[in-house]
Amino acid sequence: MSAYRFRKGLWLVISYILLILIAIFTIYPALWIVFSSFREGTSLFSETLIPEKWTLVHYKELFEQFEFGKWYVNSLKISLITMVLSVLFQLLSGYAFSRFRFKSRKSIMSGLFVIGLFPSFLSLTAVYVLLLNMKLLNTHTALIMVSSAGAAVGYLLVKGYFDTIPKSLEEAAIIDGASNWGVFFRILLPLSRPLIVYMAVTTFAGTFSEFIFAQTVLRTEAKQTLAVGLYNMVSAQFSTQFTIFAAGSVLVSIPVVLIFIIFQRLLVEGLTSGADKG
Amino acid sequence: MRQYRRTAAVLSAVFMGLGQLYNRQYAKGIAFIVFYATALFYAFTKLEHAIWGIVTLGETKQHFEVVGKITKKVPGDHSIFLMIQGLITIFVVILAVYLFIMNIRDAYQGGKLREEGKPLNGIGATLKFIADKKFPHLIITIPLVFVFFFSVLPILFSVLIAFTNYNNTHEPPGQLVDWQGFRAFKDLLGLSQWAHTFLGVFSWTMLWAVLSTFTTFFGGFAVALLVQQRNIRFKSFFRAIYMIPFAIPAFLSLLIMRNLFNAEFGPINSMLLKFGIEGPQWLSDPVWAKVTIVIVNLWLGFPISMLLIIGILTTIPRDLYEAAEVDGASAFYKFRKITFPSVMFSLAPIVIGQFAGNINNFNVIYLMSGGGPVNSEYQFAGHTDILITWLYSLSITNGRYNFAAVVSIFLFLIIAGFAILSFRRTRSFREDDMLR
Numbered sequence: 001m002s003a004y005r006f007r008k009g010l011w012l013v014i015s016y017i018l019l020i021l022i023a024i025f026t027i028y029p030a031l032w033i034v035f036s037s038f039r040e041g042t043s044l045f046s047e048t049l050i051p052e053k054w055t056l057v058h059y060k061e062l063f064e065q066f067e068f069g070k071w072y073v074n075s076l077k078i079s080l081i082t083m084v085l086s087v088l089f090q091l092l093s094g095y096a097f098s099r100f101r102f103k104s105r106k107s108i109m110s111g112l113f114v115i116g117l118f119p120s121f122l123s124l125t126a127v128y129v130l131l132l133n134m135k136l137l138n139t140h141t142a143l144i145m146v147s148s149a150g151a152a153v154g155y156l157l158v159k160g161y162f163d164t165i166p167k168s169l170e171e172a173a174i175i176d177g178a179s180n181w182g183v184f185f186r187i188l189l190p191l192s193r194p195l196i197v198y199m200a201v202t203t204f205a206g207t208f209s210e211f212i213f214a215q216t217v218l219r220t221e222a223k224q225t226l227a228v229g230l231y232n233m234v235s236a237q238f239s240t241q242f243t244i245f246a247a248g249s250v251l252v253s254i255p256v257v258l259i260f261i262i263f264q265r266l267l268v269e270g271l272t273s274g275a276d277k278g
Numbered sequence: 279m280r281q282y283r284r285t286a287a288v289l290s291a292v293f294m295g296l297g298q299l300y301n302r303q304y305a306k307g308i309a310f311i312v313f314y315a316t317a318l319f320y321a322f323t324k325l326e327h328a329i330w331g332i333v334t335l336g337e338t339k340q341h342f343e344v345v346g347k348i349t350k351k352v353p354g355d356h357s358i359f360l361m362i363q364g365l366i367t368i369f370v371v372i373l374a375v376y377l378f379i380m381n382i383r384d385a386y387q388g389g390k391l392r393e394e395g396k397p398l399n400g401i402g403a404t405l406k407f408i409a410d411k412k413f414p415h416l417i418i419t420i421p422l423v424f425v426f427f428f429s430v431l432p433i434l435f436s437v438l439i440a441f442t443n444y445n446n447t448h449e450p451p452g453q454l455v456d457w458q459g460f461r462a463f464k465d466l467l468g469l470s471q472w473a474h475t476f477l478g479v480f481s482w483t484m485l486w487a488v489l490s491t492f493t494t495f496f497g498g499f500a501v502a503l504l505v506q507q508r509n510i511r512f513k514s515f516f517r518a519i520y521m522i523p524f525a526i527p528a529f530l531s532l533l534i535m536r537n538l539f540n541a542e543f544g545p546i547n548s549m550l551l552k553f554g555i556e557g558p559q560w561l562s563d564p565v566w567a568k569v570t571i572v573i574v575n576l577w578l579g580f581p582i583s584m585l586l587i588i589g590i591l592t593t594i595p596r597d598l599y600e601a602a603e604v605d606g607a608s609a610f611y612k613f614r615k616i617t618f619p620s621v622m623f624s625l626a627p628i629v630i631g632q633f634a635g636n637i638n639n640f641n642v643i644y645l646m647s648g649g650g651p652v653n654s655e656y657q658f659a660g661h662t663d664i665l666i667t668w669l670y671s672l673s674i675t676n677g678r679y680n681f682a683a684v685v686s687i688f689l690f691l692i693i694a695g696f697a698i699l700s701f702r703r704t705r706s707f708r709e710d711d712m713l714r
Contacts, residue, residue, distance in 0.1 A: 015504055022501060023519045030522055032545060033534050045543035089421040100414035115429050117693050119638050119666055119686065123432025125679065129362050149428035152421035180413045209529040227529050234533055242537060249530045260525035272589030
């Protein structure tokens with residue numbers, strides 16, 4: 001018995017060591033970038049992880065040398081509007097496919113699914129010409145349109161979720177005189193909170209990180225988004241603005257990480273419900 | 279009895295809306311007439327030019343003319359614009375023809391109702407009918423229109439490009455683009471250097487998709503099992519830390535990683551140097567670059583798998599394990615027979631989806647290595663380029679649009695194969711009315 005207990009205890013110790021090692025592996029890049037943002041000088045190289053001299057100057061430079069504040073506002077604006085539009089499109093198409101039976105429903109569903117498989121920026125050239133014809137190049141409207149346009153393609157998750165909500169609830173409401181919109185807003189939406197949070201957060205984070213379309217569509221520095229601006233800071237062969245980039249990364253990450261922490265429970269629920277019911 | 283239906287249908291076929299007027303549906307009739315007049319005007323002014331544009335892709339090059347003493351640049355036809363505008367026009371016309379046919383049907387049915395002596399819907403009732411019975415059509419129209427303009431149309435466009443000679447030597451507005459059938463397909467697979475690049479990039483793409491899916495899934499699985507052990511404390515603390523890569527915006531993580539793995543100044547190599555080890559050229563050695571990218575992707579991707587698997591672990595009934603313990607099953611046996619099958623049962627479609635996603639994982643490759651290090655045997659591709667990043671450098675950077683379009687068609691076929699496989703398995707498509 002004692003040998004068994006010893007083995008169990010040993011495994012527990014090994015487990016903790018592994019867990020801590022994995023924790024270091026996950027957190028090290030984040031720590032490194034936070035410390036770098038407080039380090040003096042501009043170079044990538046440093047002797048130690050923790051800076052010898054602390055400074056806040058890079059946070060100041062961020063706003064003085066670059067239009068960081070403007071990029072931030074641009075990114076937030078684009079991501080928020082895209083988030084609302086995409087979530088709405090997805091919910092509406094999911095509702096239509098889950099609750100109604102109409103002609104060519106299946107073919108639209110398969111069609112949308114197949115379209116969703118086509119790598120989106122293959123169509124970059126065509127979208128560019130389209131935007132040029134619509135005189136929308138270098139506008140945020142263009143980027144919002146491009147990023148939320150394909151949203152309906154992601155109907156499957158919503159449909160799967162709505163399918164599991166019992167129909168009896170709505171039937172009762174319809175007898176009480178609720179309209180289609182009433183059913184949608186008063187019954188389905190309140191019951192799909194985790195799903196909506198999940199979709200909203202992932203769309204927001206996705207648009208926030210979107211890089212290729214933003215770089216192609218937005219031409220002037222004042223219109224740029226954070227992703228493009230920060231990329232340009234370190235993409236050059238010998239980037240000499242590394243610590244400023246680090247400061248920028250910290251400022252960008254804080255709100256996003258906070259959102260993830262606040263919605264942690266709902267997010268995990270939405271993620272797994274998608275897996276279960278997808 | 280009068281034959282209302284035939285007269286109404288014929289009238290509507292002669293001019294859209296007349297049949298509705300004949301059926302005394304005045305508002306509807308007038309709306310149809312206005313629509314038809316606009317459509318006819320549009321078709322007469324645009325359709326011929328559109329068809330000419332899409333068939334010939336333009337006939338006059340941009341050229342210079344001497345006017346008096348100065349040479350002036352005379353703009354020629356822009357093949358690509360002609361193609362896209364032609365596509366749009368043709369689609370609008372098809373849509374109008376469809377509506378025209380529906381209008382005849384509507385008039386016919388209106389006439390039939392009159393013959394049977396039933397009242398016809400007024401305009402108010404018609405609108406109410408649409409809002410009520412056509413509700414699903416109503417709510418998916420706007421999303422579908424967006425999908426059409428920003429996905430379907432561009433996709434059709436890029437498929438068409440594969441059959442042209444649109445590349446850096448035929449680039450509008452200076453030059454015209456022409457149709458050339460399957461030449462680009464033959465060239466890409468027939469010219470030895472291009473075929474070599476295509477095969478090389480293709481096999482790394484598949485290897486990459488397998489490796490990245492495998493490492494993130496089983497990495498996440500292992501971490502989930504470790505954290506969820508019964509006697510581990512601070513579970514939620516560890517879980518919160520492991521969520522960090524999931525929470526930081528991916529483009530930032532990748533840019534940070536790229537610097538972290540900088541061979542000369544990056545902290546990893548300077549740390550290794552302190553222990554007297556000369557660190558590898560993480561991103562400029564062909565083999566190490568691949569290894570680095572897979573490691574970084576593991577860092578990025580394992581939290582999602584972990585969260586998903588933890589969610590499923592909690593749903594496996596405890597008594598299954600207890601029954602196995604009574605029978606004296608080892609820990610590994612329990613894992614193999616209970617845990618693993620339960621997880622795979624729920625997650626198989628997601629894993630296939632992730633695999634398809636990794637084939638297209640543009641961001642990781644582009645932001646980490648940009649496809650580099652350069653491979654001198656390849657055409658416009660580096661050692662770590664996967665099909666999708668190769669495609670990007672082919673089209674956007676080097677202007678070989680037709681080759682890029684061919685590659686994209688291949689890519690689409692590969693992904694479609696895998697995704698349809700997973701789609702078929704998802705309950706939400708198969709089921710339909712069985713649930714509830």
